[in-house]
Amino acid sequence: MNQGTDEDTRYEAVRSRDARFDGVFFFAVETTGIYCRPSCPAVTPKRANVRFFATAAAAQGSGFRACRRCRPDAVPGSAEWNVRADVVGRAVRLIADGVVDREGVAGLAERLGYSARQVQRQLTAELGAGPVALARAQRAHTARVLVQTTELPITEIAFASGFASVRQFNDTIRAVYASTPSELRAAAPKHGRGRRTATPNAGIPLRLAHRGPYRAGPVFDLLEHEAVPGIEEVSGPPGTRTYRRTLRLPYGTGIVAVEERPGAARTGLGAHPGGWLDARLHLTDPRDLTTAVQRLRRLFDLDADPYAVDERLAADPRLAPLVAARPGLRSPGTADPEELAVRALTGRVEAERLVHRYGKALDAPCGSLTHLFPEPAVLAGAEPGGTLGALTAALADQAVRLDPGVDRDDARDALRAVPGLDARTVAEIRIRALGDPDVAPPGLDVPDSWRPWRSYALNHLRAAGEWESR
Known part of the structure; x- marks a missing residue:
């Protein structure tokens, strides 16, 4: 589908309540002061009363409140930001990972290699909001999730969401949702997954x-x-599986469970406007919620645009039957890029040895989950020889960076400079750790017509048993 950006095309998407555009843009209604996602079920407003925004933050910055029916703050992020390799795309990924909350705008700019003023100017020009506003919108969404799904005290939620003070938290919630935090909690759904049934010990349902x-x-x-x-x-069993893993996070550790959710895919392009995967997070420090969620989204490739991917790949005779058999196939990433790089090199059996020999044991094991994957610095010191030692040393001293804001070409060149790291492993790291949607491994005949979605094409081949990553 050609997702045009002109306002007439956007208004037609709003009129048809086209969920394919959710997260691609937002619209606001001047007569009500509310902003929505394109698929909002409310009565379509008159064209003269509608304004369009690239981000929820831009709509909030213009004084509009989030719609209570369609919850525009909860839509998947625009796939564009994960695909793009320029400074704006890299900045959006870092902000989503919580860098502004932890390191401020100065820390964001330093990671990007630009001045804070340059970052502010570029984001504002393209997205209608600077890094502080984008981070504020994200904090508000995190706060709403915690208010409506946990029993955490409101004061604790304020700081867990990244706000500097309770007053700032209260003012933001009123501005974004036209409600106080207590009113948001009282309005939480009382059916389905349960209103406020989650407690700190039970984890956070998402x-x-x-x-x-x-x-x-x-x-x-x-x-x-x-x-x-x-x-x-x-x-x-297949169809109803649960994936669980441990997470190392900026403020603490976590354990996550994600359910496969049977029936999450339906046949035919456009037959499924969207959905979700159920998850539950157990965090030692709730300030890690935003970062943990973003890492899960990258692991499961939840911000992808399956319409654009499938449309391009289905035009190829070789891939057409594979796309028809598996519409919406994703390109999985990772919850920990440095861990993925080591595992891409060593394989599963050797990775298990490293975990049990050098991984940090959890304070409270949970079933078979007992450790965190060892950090690069630990591995570099414990086993400094060979390619593993060279890779972990490069990761530890940041000669190789794999964070969400890294320039992918720079990361590729740095990986190639690691002694003994072969081209196939570098390609796997680019696909999984860097989320690069357009990678062609060496030795595989991949036509240019599959661009810019060659990584997705490889996953179709892998799912069909026509290619093995290792």
Whole structure:
């Protein structure tokens, strides 16, 4: 589908309540002061009263409140930001990972290699909001999730969401949702997954939204095949499996469970406007919620645009039957890029040895989950020889960077400079750790017509048994 950006095209998407555009843009109604996602079920407003925004933050910055019916703050992020390799795309990924909350705008700019003023100017020019406003919108969404799904005290939620003060938290919630935090909690759904049934000990229940069809089976197949005992497990029969793993996070640790959700994909392009994967997070520090969610979204590739991917790949005679068989197939990423790089090099069996020999044991093991994957610095010091030692040393001293804001070409060149790291492993790291949608491994005949979605094409071949990553 050609997702045009002119306002007439956008208004037609609003009139038809086209969920394919959710997260691609937002619209606001001047007569009501409310902003929505394109698929909002409310009566379509008159064209003269509608304004369009590239981000929820831009709509909020113009004084509009989030719609209570369609919850525009909860839609999947625009796939564009994960695909783009320029400074704006890299900045959006870093902000989503919580960098502004932890390091401020100065820290964001330093990671990007630009001045804070340059970053502010570029984001504002293209997105209608600077880094502070984008981070504020994200904090508001995190706060709403915590208010409506947990029993955490309101004061604790304020700081867990990244706000500097309770007053700032209260003012933002009123501005974004036209409600006080207490009113938001009282308005939480009382059915389905349960209103406020979650407690700190029970974890935080989440719905990880995606657009379009989501072919969960091959993703869980891959995760089950790769699972490293001690840090990961996949349980249950195909179709209703649960993936669990440990997470190392900026403020603490976490354990996450994500459900396969049967029936998450339906046949036929456009037949499925979107959905979600159910998840539950157990965090030692709730300030890690935003970062943990974003890492899960990258692992499960939940911000992808399956319509654009499938349309391009289905035009190829070789791939057409594979796309028809698996609409909405994703390109899985990783919850920990540095861990993925080591595992891409060593394989699962050796990774298990490293976990049990050098991984940090959890204070409170949870079933078979007992450890965190060892940090690069630990591995570099413990086993400094060979390619593994060279790779972990490069990761530890940041000669190789794999964070969400890194320039992918720079990362590729740095990986190629690691002694003994072969081209096939570099390609796997680019696909999984860097989320690069357009990678062609060496030795595989991949036509240019598959661009810019060659990584997705490889996953179709892998799911069909026509290609093995290792």
